[in-house]
Amino acid sequence: MTSHTILYLDDVSVVFDGFRALNNLSLFVDQGELRAIIGPNGAGKTTMMDVITGKTRPTGGTVKFRDTDLTLLDEAAIATMGIGRKFQKPTVFDALTVFENLELALKAPRGPMACLRWVLAGEARRRIEETLEEIGLTARAQDRAAILSHGQRQWLEIGMLLMQDPELLLVDEPVAGMTDQETEHTAALLRRIAGTRSVVVVEHDLEFVRALDCKVTVMCEGSVLSEGTIDQVQHDPRVIEVYLGR
Amino acid sequence: MSATTVTLPATPRVTLRLVLWGAVLALALIPLLNQLPESSALHVGDFIVSVTGKWITYAILALAIDLAWGYTGILSLGHGAFFALGGYAMGMHLMRLIGPRGAYGHPVLPDFMVFLGYQELPWYWLGFNFFPYAFLMALFIPGLLALIVGYLAFRSRITGVYLSILTQALTYALMLAFFRNDMGFGGNNGFTDFKELLGMALNTPLARAMLFYASLVALVGSYWVCQRVSISKLGRVLLAIRDAESRVRFLGYSTTQVKLFVFVLSAVLAGLAGALYVPQVGIINPGEFSPGNSIEAVIWVAVGGRGTLIGAVLGAFSVNALKTWLTTAAPDLWLFALGGLFVAVTLFLPRGLVGLFSRKVQK
Numbered sequence: 034m035t036s037h038t039i040l041y042l043d044d045v046s047v048v049f050d051g052f053r054a055l056n057n058l059s060l061f062v063d064q065g066e067l068r069a070i071i072g073p074n075g076a077g078k079t080t081m082m083d084v085i086t087g088k089t090r091p092t093g094g095t096v097k098f099r100d101t102d103l104t105l106l107d108e109a110a111i112a113t114m115g116i117g118r119k120f121q122k123p124t125v126f127d128a129l130t131v132f133e134n135l136e137l138a139l140k141a142p143r144g145p146m147a148c149l150r151w152v153l154a155g156e157a158r159r160r161i162e163e164t165l166e167e168i169g170l171t172a173r174a175q176d177r178a179a180i181l182s183h184g185q186r187q188w189l190e191i192g193m194l195l196m197q198d199p200e201l202l203l204v205d206e207p208v209a210g211m212t213d214q215e216t217e218h219t220a221a222l223l224r225r226i227a228g229t230r231s232v233v234v235v236e237h238d239l240e241f242v243r244a245l246d247c248k249v250t251v252m253c254e255g256s257v258l259s260e261g262t263i264d265q266v267q268h269d270p271r272v273i274e275v276y277l278g279r
Numbered sequence: 280m281s282a283t284t285v286t287l288p289a290t291p292r293v294t295l296r297l298v299l300w301g302a303v304l305a306l307a308l309i310p311l312l313n314q315l316p317e318s319s320a321l322h323v324g325d326f327i328v329s330v331t332g333k334w335i336t337y338a339i340l341a342l343a344i345d346l347a348w349g350y351t352g353i354l355s356l357g358h359g360a361f362f363a364l365g366g367y368a369m370g371m372h373l374m375r376l377i378g379p380r381g382a383y384g385h386p387v388l389p390d391f392m393v394f395l396g397y398q399e400l401p402w403y404w405l406g407f408n409f410f411p412y413a414f415l416m417a418l419f420i421p422g423l424l425a426l427i428v429g430y431l432a433f434r435s436r437i438t439g440v441y442l443s444i445l446t447q448a449l450t451y452a453l454m455l456a457f458f459r460n461d462m463g464f465g466g467n468n469g470f471t472d473f474k475e476l477l478g479m480a481l482n483t484p485l486a487r488a489m490l491f492y493a494s495l496v497a498l499v500g501s502y503w504v505c506q507r508v509s510i511s512k513l514g515r516v517l518l519a520i521r522d523a524e525s526r527v528r529f530l531g532y533s534t535t536q537v538k539l540f541v542f543v544l545s546a547v548l549a550g551l552a553g554a555l556y557v558p559q560v561g562i563i564n565p566g567e568f569s570p571g572n573s574i575e576a577v578i579w580v581a582v583g584g585r586g587t588l589i590g591a592v593l594g595a596f597s598v599n600a601l602k603t604w605l606t607t608a609a610p611d612l613w614l615f616a617l618g619g620l621f622v623a624v625t626l627f628l629p630r631g632l633v634g635l636f637s638r639k640v641q642k
Contacts, residue, residue, distance in 0.1 A: 126518065136515070137519060148511060197530065
């Protein structure tokens with residue numbers, strides 16, 4: 034483990050009723066790295082995200098964020114430490130406006146009393162407006178999230194991630210259901226975000242993964258099958274076997 | 280704050296505020312009109328004063344339920360328990376004030392204790408002869424119970440129908456406990472025969488008017504507190520928890536903490552309502568804990584319109600007005616009407632009575 038490693042998973046297993054969703058998985062992500070994770074359905078990609086964010090407790094193994102053991106913390110504590118997660122199905126708060134969704138995600142004291150006394154000051158407003166600009170939703174700021182299109186909801190959710198100011202972003206299938214143009218826009222957005230933060234993207238769309246232009250990890254049956262550039266993994270015989278063989 | 284005000288056009292908000300203050304003013308007139316000679320056309324009978332005073336306390340209970348259910352999605356079917364506990368705390372004070380005027384004439388012990396052969400006052404009755412202490416207990420005990428139950432339930436992530444069943448069981452268990460004579464709370468007779476409060480003889484027009492105004496002030500205060508919460512960022516967090524709790528957790532909010540805060544605040548408001556209710560109706564017994572009461576209070580909120588404060592208040596007044604009229608006109612029909620009302624509102628008016636008016640305001 035180098036000093037640049039931000040996320041460290043070693044020998045992690047998750048067993049549900051005898052089914053090994055994760056099987057001695059080891060994965061290291063560096064600071065500022067953009068990483069794509071691909072794999073067939075049931076490879077354990079979402080379970081891996083659940084383990085990192087505290088939704089699922091691993092049956093065995095080590096999960097560390099810098100030097101902190103994540104297996105001892107709950108979702109809220111992990112999120113506050115600087116790990117943000119975008120879900121596969123975009124979940125934004127429909128009853129609130131786009132602006133309010135971002136305001137809720139903005140890094141600020143999270144206790145009930147702090148929320149009660151919260152006043153939206155200039156600096157916070159400026160950050161929200163910047164993010165609105167970045168995700169291209171400035172014109173929709175006062176609309177309820179319920180009336181956004183699918184792509185816009187995905188971006189709003191990425192925007193909410195940015196507001197949390199995380200060091201590590203976990204992004205689950207960001208371009209599912211997006212048009213080609215939206216997909217391109219999203220790839221550019223994620224490339225821009227990486228560098229200052231680490232980003233882990235789980236995705237099925239290989240064209241999109243190619244556009245991300247980063248190291249790719251292939252997962253299968255709960256462990257890592259192959260790692261390298263998109264061209265390397267696409268020519269790895271074991272990967273071909275898994276994707277086309279059976 | 281600014282973000283919320285922008286979403287609503289200015290005119291309906293101003294109109295709403297005018298209507299609200301108008302309604303408060305109209306209510307405030309009731310005890311005054313009661314003072315007019317009976318021959319006057321504007322005279323309002325004693326019955327109206329006492330029944331409206333009672334409804335005001337119900338409206339506070341409705342606000343408490345709305346904050347938990349309408350805003351945060353915590354459907355408590357046991358809020359009547361917090362109301363009743365507040366009522367019992369006030370009842371204990373009123374019992375202590377009877378002093379030697381009881382039927383047995385004992386200087387300290389209330390009648391039922393003499394009857395049951397108590398030699399001295401149980402320790403938990405000490406201090407209740409002081410009004411400030413009793414009043415604080417009326418808020419503190421419901422709050423403490425909500426803190427314990429809420430902590431255990433929310434920490435274990437008990438939500439939805441399971442939480443409803445849990446709270447329902449809680450109020451039922453308390454009802455059975457309070458029915459027992461050896462609890463020291465008067466068993467199934469509860470407390471009654473109150474004489475005075477804060478030096479005022481109860482059952483006089485003055486006491487009635489004072490309790491009425493105290494309730495009205497408490498209602499306005501509770502409304503203000505709930506509104507403060509709902510327009511703050513906390514209010515937005517509550518709505519977010521109601522709609523997608525796990526997502527809020529992944530944003531770094533401890534939803535357990537936030538829900539606990541709301542649940543305790545809600546229980547304290549319910550306790551306040553109970554404490555104001557008991558001196559007005561002159562009796563408190565374990566029947567107040569019955570699950571039906573809690574469910575009825577939830578129906579007020581559903582009928583008025585959950586998730587809006589004005590809806591909760593409107594619901595409490597309108598359903599109880601209907602109840603007062605119907606239980607006199609056709610007592611057997613009341614429960615059918617209540618059930619039918621709930622079904623009808625759920626099917627045809629999911630946003631309650633308020634939804635009828637505000638359809639144009641909120642698209």
